[in-house]
């Protein structure tokens with residue numbers, strides 16, 4: 001599946017899982033085992049022959065992104081329109097959600113003929129959170145726009161003479177005779193992804209963090225052939241943006257239970273297999289912003305188009321260590337892929353990824369890497385086409401190299 005199409009289709013973690021399955025189905029490899037848990041997905045391709053030194057080659061990413069989730073009782077009426085009250089998910093850049101065309105999508109859970117069912121939905125209507133006019137907010141350009149997430153982010157969804165309750169609009173999506181029991185609906189940037197830059201060298205889109213990594217992994221996995229003796233694993237977790245400690249998150253038991261279930265195939269002990277395995281934890285990296293270069297550590301400031309970013313942090317917010325970094329560098333050199341290194345400034349806190357949770361709980365040497373991007377956690381982010389191609393090539397090397405370092 002084309003990258004832009006993948007971005008446009010993957011508007012919630014549930015939709016991302018569907019897009020990934022569609023992309024991976026292109027492999028049409030009946031040996032590939034698929035494990036699904038809500039908005040998370042793990043795929044495993046066993047080797048041609050399992051032997052005592054078989055290992056796991058793993059690539060990790062997350063399917064979720066910062067957003068506004070519709071609350072269980074969202075309805076209000078104000079100033080002649082009906083509004084929806086959202087709850088913040090993760091840490092979106094609030095100002096970027098104003099004056100945008102907002103779609104809504106997610107999962108409905110309902111009862112029909114005594115059975116529990118779910119349905120994936122994507123509305124075809126556009127909502128909006130309008131900004132206050134400059135005339136009513138004098139000084140905003142000098143003082144900066146401050147957004148109160150409780151009072152300022154209610155979304156306008158219909159006129160006063162439209163539907164009264166949002167839940168009725170959702171129920172209308174269900175087959176006749178159904179009763180809606182619960183929903184997980186979020187807003188998303190409805191503007192399609194675009195190529196940008198004078199030479200079409202960039203991509204502008206919502207959800208690049210971390211759909212870009214999901215796409216690179218799935219493309220590489222689908223194109224790979226089974227290895228002689230190593231397992232190829234791709235794991236896509238939900239809930240990274242809220243700390244990963246969920247059933248579908250990287251700090252849960254999902255990956256461990258999957259590896260356990262395929263481990264009887266491995267002749268030697270699982271603990272030994274895991275510590276000699278290798279994982280790429282792939283999440284987006286902060287490219288140096290041309291208007292704010294002082295926000296980066298001068299010697300560790302990755303640039304757009306400069307290649308894959310190795311993320312290193314002494315406080316261990318990243319899983320990268322001397323052993324995994326060395327393997328990563330060797331893999332890049334063997335595959336002729338340029339890399340750059342990111343270290344956060346000492347006077348600013350560092351973000352994190354799914355890498356530390358997986359590395360700590362399973363004992364798999366893991367390196368945190370990513371494509372450089374700008375506007376991270378904005379509703380509309382930006383990355384470079386060249387870096388996405390390099391990342392896809394790197395994951396292909398992980399899955400394909402005959403002598404993985």
Ligand SMILES: [Zn+2]
Nearest residue numbers: 209210283284
């Ligand atoms: Zn991320």
